Amino acid sequence: xxxxxxxxxxxETALAIYDTEKGVIGDILLSQAKxxxxxxxxxxxxxxxxxxxxxxPLFDRLxxxxxxxxNNVDFISFTxxxxxxxxxxVGVAFAKALAYQLNKPLVPVHHLEGHIYSVFLEKKVExxxxxxxxxxxxxxxxxxxxxSRYKFLGGTLDDAVGEAYDKVAxxxxxxxxxxxxxxxxARQGKPVYELPKPLLTDPGFNFSFSxxxxxxxxxxxxxxxxxxxxxxxxxxxxxxxxxxxKTLRAIKETGIKRLVVVGGVSxxxxxxxxxxxxxxxxxxxxxxxxxxxxxxxxxxxAYAGAERFKRGxxxxxxxxxxxxxxxxxxxxxxx
Ligand code: KG4
Ligand code: ZN
Numbered sequence: 558x559x560x561x562x563x564x565x566x567x568x569e570t571a572l573a574i575y576d577t578e579k580g581v582i583g584d585i586l587l588s589q590a591k592x593x594x595x596x597x598x599x600x601x602x603x604x605x606x607x608x609x610x611x612x613x614p615l616f617d618r619l620x621x622x623x624x625x626x627x628n629n630v631d632f633i634s635f636t637x638x639x640x641x642x643x644x645x646x647v648g649v650a651f652a653k654a655l656a657y658q659l660n661k662p663l664v665p666v667h668h669l670e671g672h673i674y675s676v677f678l679e680k681k682v683e684x685x686x687x688x689x690x691x692x693x694x695x696x697x698x699x700x701x702x703x704x705s706r707y708k709f710l711g712g713t714l715d716d717a718v719g720e721a722y723d724k725v726a727x728x729x730x731x732x733x734x735x736x737x738x739x740x741x742x743a744r745q746g747k748p749v750y751e752l753p754k755p756l757l758t759d760p761g762f763n764f765s766f767s768x769x770x771x772x773x774x775x776x777x778x779x780x781x782x783x784x785x786x787x788x789x790x791x792x793x794x795x796x797x798x799x800x801x802x803k804t805l806r807a808i809k810e811t812g813i814k815r816l817v818v819v820g821g822v823s824x825x826x827x828x829x830x831x832x833x834x835x836x837x838x839x840x841x842x843x844x845x846x847x848x849x850x851x852x853x854x855x856x857x858x859a860y861a862g863a864e865r866f867k868r869g870x871x872x873x874x875x876x877x878x879x880x881x882x883x884x885x886x887x888x889x890x891x892x
Contacts, residue, residue: 558631558866561655562859565608565648566640566668567693568592568599569852572612572619574630575859577867581678583623584856587611590734597727597735598720599693605643612651630661632871634862637665638879638887639694645878653874662871664862667887669695670707672819674864675846675857682844687813689804691828692820693719693734698762698807699884701817704864705892709885710807711762718796719822721766725773725792729785739789740825746786748794750776757799762807769795797831804832805839814841824851865891 559582564571568589574582589607593599620627635652636645656663673688687710688699696719697712716724719736726735731742752772755765773792777783808814818832823845836843850857870891882890 558863559629560632560634560664560859560862560866561627561630562634562666562855562862563648563652563655564636564668564671564853564855564858565612565644565651566636567644567853568604568607569854570608570611570615571853571855571858572615573855573859574619574623574625575856575863577863581856582625583619584854585615585619585622586854587615594733597733598723599641601641601643604641605647608644608647612647616651627659630659632662632664632862632866633659634664634666634858634866636668636671636858637872637876637882639668639881640878642878642880645880649876649878653876657874662866663874663876664866664870665872665876665891666858666861666865667882667884669697669884670705670861670888671857673699673701673817674861675819675850675854676817676844678850678856678860679846680844682815682817682842685813686815686817687804687807687811689800689816689818690820691718691800691818691822693717693723695820696764696766697884698803700811700813704868705888707884707888709883710811711764711803713764713766714756715765715767716770718764718766718800719820721770721796722822724770725788728774728777729788731785734821736822736825739793740827742786743789743793743827746784746788746790748791749787750791752776752791752795754795754799757802762803764799764803766796793825793827797827800828801831801835805835808839808841815844816841817844819846819851821852824848868892
């Protein structure tokens, strides 16, 4: 079975062609980082315009690079939710047009489910497992009982962790996306500043990152000679301590010793070190995708779409994107 996948939920226009038996046929992506960089974050209207401008040329490039014959596509996978609605509209309209033209089924995918299944492109994980999704829009814990059976355990009450990375980078005048920049800068600094760890000792699995972000802002304002690399290192160590402590609690309380960590922030080099060490020390299986698969891409949408299609689930051509269907509900409706 071969699927063509479309992902435009945020600031990456991404397309992929994936064969469930033979693997990746093509995978192409255009980042809009340069467009949004002057604003220190994604500007929804600009994102939609960029997707509209770029999706067809990108599609042409994908077909040229792979020499793929479109008649061999079995179904179209696409991100239905969540995301910036104007951006989702572009990808959904494109996926629908393809499905209509090729007379092939449409398969809806939840963006977070795409992230979760990004690890499966490299290695299958046994059910049940825990998923920590850390991205620009989400910081959530799920218990994944089976494909499309997601139980929400907790999530951020305010900013997502990737958003906090982006905002801290903006405060330091470092550009966008802030995650990779802070990741690199932190390597040159020392975590000398004590920063708040909201909800650290709170029972349950919720997070809060907005207080931490404000504390960084106050620190930068208060201390004139602050070293950006030390701020970056202090912020990053604090984030990792919070993520790890909550994760260890989730493992202990659920008794599930299999963890996937996915989403843009899972590309972070320090996160990989900290979680790898913990997995050895506490004896749990850890799966983190290759950094290229951590951040938004269409291959993960292809993989999750194929799992749904295998179960005979498709969507009608009049389906429309939604800005935010919770993963658990999406899994029930489309599972
Ligand atoms: O999953 P993703 O590509 O898009 C969303 O679904 O949000 O995640 C993007 C987020 C951004 O906030 C970006 O700064 C962050 O992931 N990110 C990182 C790293 N690479 C990307 N954060 C920390 N360290 C990184 N190396
Ligand atoms: Zn994402």
